[in-house]
Amino acid sequence: MGDGNTETRQLLERSIAMWDSEGGASSNEPPAPMEPGRDREQDPQLSNAELVNLRVRVIALENLVIALMSQASNQEVDIAKEMAALILPRPGYKQHPLTIKAAEHMSDLLDRAARFKSMPPSAVPYKSTRVFDENTLPAGFRKEHMTKAGVWGVIRVLEGQLRYEVLDPVSDTVIEPGVPGLILPEQPHRVEPIGQMRMLVEFYNQLPSL
Incomplete structure (x- = not known):
C-alpha cells in the first residue's frame, strides 16, 4: 500500500x-x-x-x-x-x-x-429556489405569475402536497413527492399548499426531462 x-x-x-x-x-x-453538579435538564x-x-x-x-x-x-x-x-x-x-x-x-x-x-444537460437546472414550506412559501407564488420566455420550471414537492393551477390552458393538479409539475415558458400559473408541505422550483433553459 x-x-x-x-x-x-x-x-x-x-x-x-x-x-x-x-x-x-x-x-x-x-x-x-x-x-x-451538572443536570441534563440544564442543556439548552x-x-x-x-x-x-x-x-x-x-x-x-x-x-x-x-x-x-x-x-x-x-x-x-x-x-x-x-x-x-x-x-x-x-x-x-x-x-x-x-x-x-x-x-x-x-x-x-x-x-x-x-x-x-x-443526467443529460436537459435534465440539469441552471437555478433553483430554496426549499419552502407552507409558511415560508412566498405570496407571489400563490397568485398568478409566469416564467420568462425560454425558461421552463419544474415544481418538486419533497413532503406533503401542493395544488398547482395553470390558468391558460386551465388545469388543476395536485403535486406530491415523485410527481413533479412542469411550468412552460410564459404560462400563467399559481400554487397553494395543501396542509404541511416542503417544495422547491427548478429552472431550465430548455425543456427538461422529467
Missing part, C-alpha cells in the same frame, strides 16, 4: 475515533458519570425557529455535498463510500440507531450525486 493510501487510512481511522468519542457509537462499557433547548433554521442549513449542506460529489473522481467517491462503511457498528460496539442512519444517509447522498452526474 502506497504512502497516499496509508495517510488516507490513518485519516479515516482518526475520524472514526472522533465519531466514537463524541457518541456516534455506543460502547458496551457503562456510560461515564456526569460531571458533578432549541426553539422552533432555531430548529427550522438548522433544518434549512442541513438541506443546503446536503445539496452542496451532492453537487461536489457529482464532480468527484472515482477514488474520492470510493473514499466516501469507505467512510460510510466504517461508521457502521463495529465489534465491541452496540447497534446504535444514529450510527446506522448516518451511514445509510451518506450512501444515499452518494447515490443521488451519481444520478445527478449521469
Whole structure:
C-alpha cells in the first residue's frame, strides 16, 4: 500500500475515533458519570425557529455535498463510500440507531450525486429556489405569475402536497413527492399548499426531462 493510501487510512481511522468519542457509537462499557453538579435538564433547548433554521442549513449542506460529489473522481467517491462503511457498528460496539442512519444517509447522498452526474444537460437546472414550506412559501407564488420566455420550471414537492393551477390552458393538479409539475415558458400559473408541505422550483433553459 502506497504512502497516499496509508495517510488516507490513518485519516479515516482518526475520524472514526472522533465519531466514537463524541457518541456516534455506543460502547458496551457503562456510560461515564456526569460531571458533578451538572443536570441534563440544564442543556439548552432549541426553539422552533432555531430548529427550522438548522433544518434549512442541513438541506443546503446536503445539496452542496451532492453537487461536489457529482464532480468527484472515482477514488474520492470510493473514499466516501469507505467512510460510510466504517461508521457502521463495529465489534465491541452496540447497534446504535444514529450510527446506522448516518451511514445509510451518506450512501444515499452518494447515490443521488451519481444520478445527478449521469443526467443529460436537459435534465440539469441552471437555478433553483430554496426549499419552502407552507409558511415560508412566498405570496407571489400563490397568485398568478409566469416564467420568462425560454425558461421552463419544474415544481418538486419533497413532503406533503401542493395544488398547482395553470390558468391558460386551465388545469388543476395536485403535486406530491415523485410527481413533479412542469411550468412552460410564459404560462400563467399559481400554487397553494395543501396542509404541511416542503417544495422547491427548478429552472431550465430548455425543456427538461422529467
